[in-house]
Amino acid sequence: MFIINLLRTVLVQLPRTHKRIALISFDFVGLGMAIWLSYCLRYSAIFIPDIRQLLLIFAGPVIAIPIFVRMGLYRAVIRYMPERAIWTMLQAMSLAALGWVTLVFVAELAGRGVVPRSVPFLYWLVGGLVVVGSRFAAKYLIWAPRDDQLHEGQILIYGAGDAGVQLAAAMRAQGRRLIAGFLDDDASLHGRDVAGIRVYDPEYFPTLVANFGIREVILSIPSVAGERRREIVQKLTGHSVKIRTLPPISDLLSGNYMVNQIREIDIDELLGRSSVPADQNLLSGMIEGRSILVTGAGGSIGSELCRLVLEWKPRQVVLYEQNEFALYNIDRALKALNVRNVKAVLASVTDEHRLRRTMLENQVDVVFHAAAHKHVPLVEANVFEGVRNNVFGSLTTTRVAYECGVKNFVLISSDKAVRPTNVMGATKRWAELIVHDYALRAAQAGSGQKFCAVRFGNVLGSNGSVVPLFKEQIVAGGPVTITDERMTRYFMSIHEAAELIVQAGALSHGGDIFLLEMGSPILIKDLAKNMIQLAGHKVRDAENPEGSIEITTVGARPGEKMFEELFYDATSAEPTKHSKILRTGGYVEGSELLEGLSQLQEHTQNHDEDALRRVLFAMIGRFAESKSPARSTLVASTSTSPHG
Structure with a gap:
């Protein structure tokens, strides 16, 4: 084995010219030996040629080599030579044999010797085996499994x-x-x-x-x-x-x-979701020629929205983000596409002055409000920051957009806003109610502004989702940790979510809550198994103790639900012209909402966490969903809407 590996290394490292010289030399000797062997086979004995026969044997490779050169046998790289090259080599060998036979025939006419009639045929056969066999033997030697x-x-x-x-x-x-x-x-x-x-x-x-x-x-x-x-x-x-x-x-x-x-x-190739092409009229009507502002532009959904928006020729895209590194990344990624109509703004959605200045200076037509703290355990442990950013940040953004005359406002909400058991979900429900209230105001004022929310489940690969976590755990050799074997979640790809968000915004009548069709919920344990198997591993469990990666259950985290919902009441959902988008409405007493916001602000300022949690969850349960309201219903409802 050592000798074979050494020979392989030497052959591979030889310069191309030296390889050709070696191959020509081998063919010269091999074809001469083929003619001599043909005589031996014909006479069934060791053949001792005389001087004239030696000259004929020597003439064989002299005739063959130029033919082989012309047929390209020395141009081919043996290491990558396909099997169909056999026919080229046999054709070249046939021409070489015919050339030698012609020489033999002339020699016989000149009385220079007699060659048995079977020798040319044997020469063609043996020479063909030498030429073809040597090439493929060399190919096998170079490509032999290491x-x-x-x-x-x-x-x-x-x-x-x-x-x-x-x-x-x-x-x-x-x-x-x-x-x-x-x-x-x-x-x-x-x-x-x-x-x-x-x-x-x-x-x-x-x-x-x-x-x-x-x-x-x-x-x-x-x-x-x-x-x-x-x-x-x-x-x-x-x-x-x-x-x-x-x-x-x-x-x-x-x-x-x-x-x-x-x-x-991609793990989303296992979701089993049927793909529906985007409605280009909805996308272009929402974006083309308009100034678009995306809050939370450096996040998973925000950055994908920015990429999608730029495909549809907006007048300008404003990236609004409080995380410097995230803003740097998305700004650099977009400008690498050679676009010039991108502006990066480093600021928080709670900064009313900066928001107002940004919207007015850039004459913003559409706002996609994606900025929010979304990681359930972190928001649960930091309730004041969660309320400040998700509730009051949404209130500030919505109010400024309304006062600056923004034509379309789309809140990116979450399935966790339905009967929330955690702070993150509760703050998202408050944000939905705030957006609905400003839809009522716009309807009463007749401004033509449309405020809506889009609610959906998890997106694969988003910041803080289980997919990147599972990938890290698999690379580290496990274990992969899940909170409960019965836990299910809805999933969709980031790109699909972004497309549906924009299309939902284009379908808005004002005051809508759009629900993205998420397919069937997936067991988190099944998701973990699929990711382990896609990585080429086996799950180690009681049935397969020889598996390489184990799935362990660590228990539900604070505020975590066993399953998520998209509806408060499924009967309230209505279809839209897009098969993946449903619409429902919401009803909110404006005075109650204003009172609730005042209480939230008071408890936040007093740093009273227990009272803040109580108000956060107590009031939203009284605001139910209903059929999507018509414009007249919106106007009629504004009598109770706060105007502070």
């Missing part, structure tokens, strides 16, 4: 199309991993070789994992629809293999990725 390759395990590529073939070629060129085969749904390819790699039926996947030590599957199906893609990923999980994927075909065609740039599978 110990490090065997240790890392073999790879399967799902998809034997053009992208899969290019990926296989790129991976072979790198030479770091072994490709055991292709998986493909096309039954006509099963059992055949594509680019020298066997194609298997996906149904044999468990057998291949067991027999070949498969460690990873790469999805090379960039053009497959999302639903089918999710089905494939779900079938592959559970076999202790890591799953990665090529980027979407649109990214490949646009040049954002190369075919050998593989990325990790």
